[in-house]
Amino acid sequence: MSTPETPAPTSSSPGFMEKNYFLLRRLHSLTGIVPIGVFLIAHLTTNSSLLWGKWGLRSEGADETIISGGVHYFWKEVQWINNQIPHLLLIEIVLWVSIAFHSILGVYYARTGKANTARYAYQSNWRYSLQRITGYIAIFYIFYHVATLRWGWEFLIPGDAKWSADYAASTLAAALRGSNTDFTAMGVVTSLFYFVGITASVYHFANGLWTAAITWGLTVSAPAQRRWGYVCAMVGVGLMGMAWMSLAGALITPPNEMREVEQRLLDKQKVKLPPQPGTIESRAEESLPMTTVSNQGVSSGQ
Amino acid sequence: MISTFTNTDANSPLAAELAQRMANRKMAKEGRTIIFRIKRCDGPGKPSRWEDFKVPVPKNANVISCLQYIAANPVTAQGQQSTPVVWDSGCLEEVCGACTMVINGKVRQSCSCLIDDYAPGEGDVMTLEPMSKFPVIRDLWVDRERVFHNLKRVKAWVPIDGTYYLGGGPKESPQKQETRYKLSECMSCGCCLEACPQFNLEENKNEWDSAFIGAHAISQARLFNEHETGKQLKDDRLDVLMGPGGVNDCGNAQNCVKVCPKHIPLTESIAAIGRAVTVRAFTRFFKD
Ligand code: SF4
Ligand code: SF4
Ligand code: FES
Numbered sequence: 001m002s003t004p005e006t007p008a009p010t011s012s013s014p015g016f017m018e019k020n021y022f023l024l025r026r027l028h029s030l031t032g033i034v035p036i037g038v039f040l041i042a043h044l045t046t047n048s049s050l051l052w053g054k055w056g057l058r059s060e061g062a063d064e065t066i067i068s069g070g071v072h073y074f075w076k077e078v079q080w081i082n083n084q085i086p087h088l089l090l091i092e093i094v095l096w097v098s099i100a101f102h103s104i105l106g107v108y109y110a111r112t113g114k115a116n117t118a119r120y121a122y123q124s125n126w127r128y129s130l131q132r133i134t135g136y137i138a139i140f141y142i143f144y145h146v147a148t149l150r151w152g153w154e155f156l157i158p159g160d161a162k163w164s165a166d167y168a169a170s171t172l173a174a175a176l177r178g179s180n181t182d183f184t185a186m187g188v189v190t191s192l193f194y195f196v197g198i199t200a201s202v203y204h205f206a207n208g209l210w211t212a213a214i215t216w217g218l219t220v221s222a223p224a225q226r227r228w229g230y231v232c233a234m235v236g237v238g239l240m241g242m243a244w245m246s247l248a249g250a251l252i253t254p255p256n257e258m259r260e261v262e263q264r265l266l267d268k269q270k271v272k273l274p275p276q277p278g279t280i281e282s283r284a285e286e287s288l289p290m291t292t293v294s295n296q297g298v299s300s301g302q
Numbered sequence: 303m304i305s306t307f308t309n310t311d312a313n314s315p316l317a318a319e320l321a322q323r324m325a326n327r328k329m330a331k332e333g334r335t336i337i338f339r340i341k342r343c344d345g346p347g348k349p350s351r352w353e354d355f356k357v358p359v360p361k362n363a364n365v366i367s368c369l370q371y372i373a374a375n376p377v378t379a380q381g382q383q384s385t386p387v388v389w390d391s392g393c394l395e396e397v398c399g400a401c402t403m404v405i406n407g408k409v410r411q412s413c414s415c416l417i418d419d420y421a422p423g424e425g426d427v428m429t430l431e432p433m434s435k436f437p438v439i440r441d442l443w444v445d446r447e448r449v450f451h452n453l454k455r456v457k458a459w460v461p462i463d464g465t466y467y468l469g470g471g472p473k474e475s476p477q478k479q480e481t482r483y484k485l486s487e488c489m490s491c492g493c494c495l496e497a498c499p500q501f502n503l504e505e506n507k508n509e510w511d512s513a514f515i516g517a518h519a520i521s522q523a524r525l526f527n528e529h530e531t532g533k534q535l536k537d538d539r540l541d542v543l544m545g546p547g548g549v550n551d552c553g554n555a556q557n558c559v560k561v562c563p564k565h566i567p568l569t570e571s572i573a574a575i576g577r578a579v580t581v582r583a584f585t586r587f588f589k590d
Binding site for chain 2: 017018021022023025026109112113114115116119120121122123124125127128129131210211214215216217218219220221222225
């Protein structure tokens with residue numbers, strides 16, 4: 001039955017959200033892939049090197065064990081990121097703003113839906129619901145992860161470990177274990193939270209990649225959507241492997257053992273480079289020609 | 303552009319559902335009595351309650367024929383006198399959509415719903431509920447006005463009204479006809495809306511224009527955008543679909559395509575419109 005009268009048009013003028021509806025929706029979709037997704041891939045590649053780093057070192061890692069080689073390679077990567085990447089803070093801020101934007105809009109959008117997997121238990125419907133649940137988990141997880149390990153909110157870390165780039169692996173491991181030696185109860189909780197958090201984040205990215213292709217209209221036909229679905233599933237499985245490798249790499253070795261490797265590398269670097277080169281002050285103190293210092297700076301990161 | 307997508311792809315849960323129904327049909331007992339558990343409501347805003355009715359099932363009975371039996375014998379299974387259960391229907395051959403309701407938890411047309419497929423044994427129970435995304439008028443009868451309102455939002459028609467003869471229309475290619483034929487089978491039943499997690503009951507009509515428009519309207523916009531004369535309104539349609547409640551509100555749960563009784567490739571339409579609004583956004587930014 002349908003009555004002839006149509007609803008009276010609303011008189012209220014459209015707000016910011018309504019006026020920029022399309023732009024915001026698409027920026028939400030885009031930020032999930034660039035920069036957040038791209039960063040996720042790079043981040044997991046670096047972190048999983050805790051397990052595969054020995055081979056990444058090539059001949060240099062010939063007499064290292066898998067563990068020490070991993071810590072060694074990871075240490076080099078982190079040193080490179082922190083000392084060589086230009087405008088690192090700017091990149092980070094763009095990333096944090098993107099994550100905040102994607103999160104806030106994501107929650108706002110997710111609240112428009114009502115899950116109905118109980119009645120319509122189709123796989124795609126489960127993915128729809130999971131996309132929203134993993135989104136919520138990822139917000140909590142990423143906030144905790146960045147706040148504790150990047151912004152220095154140590155009061156949220158069991159055992160109060162303080163993350164530093166020079167001792168990247170050992171301080172990360174300590175933050176997960178809750179101490180420098182054995183797992184504490186809170187350390188186990190934190191580690192489990194990390195497992196859930198990274199798993200949710202990777203799922204959210206892989207499934208988001210699939211839906212983004214529909215949103216933007218790249219995959220139109222059902223077979224094309226299925227094919228792209230297989231690609232996204234493979235990306236997801238690959239990234240999940242890297243995520244779990246990263247966590248395993250951080251959990252299997254006690255922090256104090258990792259620290260020995262890092263200390264050895266730091267000592268070696270100090271010998272190569274007399275007192276803290278690279279800063280303006282040190283350049284002035286040592287009155288070395290700029291070129292020499294910057295060459296050494298480069299070699300320190302290798 | 304359109305694939306021969308069917309709801310009964312092998313291995314899908316839908317294929318399993320279908321196989322179950324066929325098996326039930328084979329083993330259905332003759333002369334049995336089954337129970338209808340019906341969610342009843344006396345009018346808008348009134349509370350709902352469940353009532354059971356015993357119905358003897360003749361061969362080839364469907365839900366509507368059983369509802370007719372209940373209307374003639376409105377006595378509950380407990381022997382209490384009740385009122386006839388109200389429902390809506392029209393064509394009785396699955397082309398008008400009026401009789402859509404939730405049967406055993408899933409939305410479908412009641413006229414084409416054979417009892418043998420769902421309740422093959424003596425005493426088996428079938429549940430009937432009104433659709434939950436539309437306001438209930440009474441019992442199983444809902445007000446589907448919003449389905450049609452949303453078609454108006456996207457101007458789902460060909461603009462040919464005028465005061466003089468406009469001459470013959472442009473040629474339609476057979477390929478486009480083929481694409482459009484499938485889309486044109488939509489009967490505005492509302493199944494795709496009932497199953498959609500993004501489409502929710504909205505009783506305030508003032509909210510209709512900003513709430514999610516639903517898969518059927520997105521697909522109909524595509525149908526008319528693909529029509530050589532209908533495409534004159536293409537930009538109007540896309541502008542609405544870019545805004546609040548438009549195609550961006552779809553969350554890709556893809557339930558719509560699974561429950562559509564006409565097997566309309568709704569998710570392809572959603573993606574095709576997604577592509578069209580992407581292009582439209584660029585033209586709007588750089589050209590218009
Ligand atoms: S698209 Fe299918 S399910 Fe939706 S209203 Fe049309 S016929 Fe019904
Ligand atoms: S694909 Fe979109 S329109 Fe279809 S059921 Fe899912 S959210 Fe609703
Ligand atoms: S009465 Fe028309 S579809 Fe059932």
